[in-house]
Amino acid sequence: MEVPYKTYLNENEVPTSWYNVRADMKKKPAPLLNASTGKPCTAADLEPVFCSDLVKQELDDTTAFIPMPRPVVDFYRMFRPSPLIRAYFLEKALGTPAKIFYKFEGNNTSGSHKLNSAIAQAYYAKAQGLKGVTTETGAGQWGTALSMACAFFGLDCRVFMVKCSYEQKPFRREVMRTYGADVTPSPSMTTQIGQKINQEHPGTTGSLGCAISEAVEAAVTTPGYRYVLGSVLNQVLLHQSIIGLEASIAFKKLGVKPDVIIGCAGGGSNLGGLISPFMGEKLRGEADYRFVAVEPASCPSLTRGRYAYDYCDTGRICPLAKMYTLGADYIPSASHAGGLRYHGMSPILSELYDQKLMEAVSVRQTDVFSAAQYFARTEGILPAPESSHAIRAAIDEAIKCREAGKSETILFGLTGTGYFDMTAYQSFNDHTMGDFIPTDEDLEKAFAKLPEIG
Numbered sequence: 001m002e003v004p005y006k007t008y009l010n011e012n013e014v015p016t017s018w019y020n021v022r023a024d025m026k027k028k029p030a031p032l033l034n035a036s037t038g039k040p041c042t043a044a045d046l047e048p049v050f051c052s053d054l055v056k057q058e059l060d061d062t063t064a065f066i067p068m069p070r071p072v073v074d075f076y077r078m079f080r081p082s083p084l085i086r087a088y089f090l091e092k093a094l095g096t097p098a099k100i101f102y103k104f105e106g107n108n109t110s111g112s113h114k115l116n117s118a119i120a121q122a123y124y125a126k127a128q129g130l131k132g133v134t135t136e137t138g139a140g141q142w143g144t145a146l147s148m149a150c151a152f153f154g155l156d157c158r159v160f161m162v163k164c165s166y167e168q169k170p171f172r173r174e175v176m177r178t179y180g181a182d183v184t185p186s187p188s189m190t191t192q193i194g195q196k197i198n199q200e201h202p203g204t205t206g207s208l209g210c211a212i213s214e215a216v217e218a219a220v221t222t223p224g225y226r227y228v229l230g231s232v233l234n235q236v237l238l239h240q241s242i243i244g245l246e247a248s249i250a251f252k253k254l255g256v257k258p259d260v261i262i263g264c265a266g267g268g269s270n271l272g273g274l275i276s277p278f279m280g281e282k283l284r285g286e287a288d289y290r291f292v293a294v295e296p297a298s299c300p301s302l303t304r305g306r307y308a309y310d311y312c313d314t315g316r317i318c319p320l321a322k323m324y325t326l327g328a329d330y331i332p333s334a335s336h337a338g339g340l341r342y343h344g345m346s347p348i349l350s351e352l353y354d355q356k357l358m359e360a361v362s363v364r365q366t367d368v369f370s371a372a373q374y375f376a377r378t379e380g381i382l383p384a385p386e387s388s389h390a391i392r393a394a395i396d397e398a399i400k401c402r403e404a405g406k407s408e409t410i411l412f413g414l415t416g417t418g419y420f421d422m423t424a425y426q427s428f429n430d431h432t433m434g435d436f437i438p439t440d441e442d443l444e445k446a447f448a449k450l451p452e453i454g
Helices: 052-060 070-076 089-096 114-126 140-152 163-168 170-178 192-200 208-220 232-256 270-282 346-356 367-377 385-404 422-429 440-447
Strands: 017-019 065-067 082-084 099-104 130-138 157-161 182-186 226-228 262-263 290-296 304-309 322-324 359-363 408-415
Touching: 017 232, 017 270, 052 232, 065 208, 065 385, 065 408, 070 114, 070 226, 082 385, 089 322, 089 367, 089 385, 099 192, 099 226, 099 232, 099 385, 114 140, 114 232, 130 140, 130 232, 130 290, 140 157, 140 170, 140 290, 157 163, 157 170, 157 208, 163 170, 163 182, 170 182, 182 208, 208 226, 232 408, 262 270, 270 290, 270 346, 290 304, 290 346, 322 346, 359 385, 359 422, 367 385, 367 422
Parallel strands: 099 408, 130 157, 130 226, 157 182, 262 290, 262 408, 290 359
Antiparallel strands: 017 065, 082 099, 304 322
């Protein structure tokens, strides 16, 4: 039977519980550490920063399925289920025997998968009786999603947007403001951390690590506010598991099993969400899959980083996480994939990678946009720069299948659209886009400042 071009689930098939992959991990991710005491963070340590219910999710590594609150399920129904799409036109253009599928998360107003966690975090903030939340955003997808979610629940939203993205992507910024968010380029002069970073790095284009520091400072110094994060944390990967849960159900409905599952990787939210239920099957010995994380060559935390405890933010005010990291002081080049410009990787994904349950590759920016252009011309969707990293790896995998005469089923995550990223596409079309790859010396400078833990 020929597989349909698009596969949707019916309402009764859409998941109503998130899946927590940590429950099936024999070796759990290392705990967050209190930076002052060096001891594992407790709920009391985290609750001044995060919502109480989210702290419980962050620390829970034994409960496999966590029910979604009814208001979150109802909100999801505005844009979920998202389609699982067979890339027939891409397959034909490549002349590959591989079957290529993508899970498309760009079919909502925010334009990306980020809304899956934004609405959950906004719900818990509202349920706690908070006035508002603070956050950071790279390319602006998370900030857009959170501003939309906060508008839905009547919460204030303060966003610190990485300066180079603030300047490169003005329309994404204006969407946030349209939803009522206050948007500040980071590092700014409105926080003590921002002032310090600007003094130490004059003219810096910023980074997610800088913006996190400012957002956390703003949250803990403003009564009635908490900080929310769009990636990296366990709670975020939990919420994003709806992507993989839907994909798993859709594949079973089709009678098809993916062989390799590919996702772009910055902090880890979309990759973690896509692979979680499939990884659970692998951990339980029920099935086997290849998992491939794709990161920018300019910010290669998995492929060139160190697996160590490090600060989650440049200002060193957040807890320490054990993760693959380039060092909290590493400020990536001003690449167009702003959502992947983070110095570390999710502790969950870092542990899975360290156990060799997952692979990782890094790709150059110009190669990424070449794949994005090819995908747009064949499949008719203009992809976000972040998602295009996964497209690059999926195309490369399909070409290998063609050369080997081997048929395999490839799944990748198309996390969002690129219609607010036209400055990046202009740079590529005008042949002015370049590639930056840090030298070993560049990385060693940041590694030298890693905290000495145990």
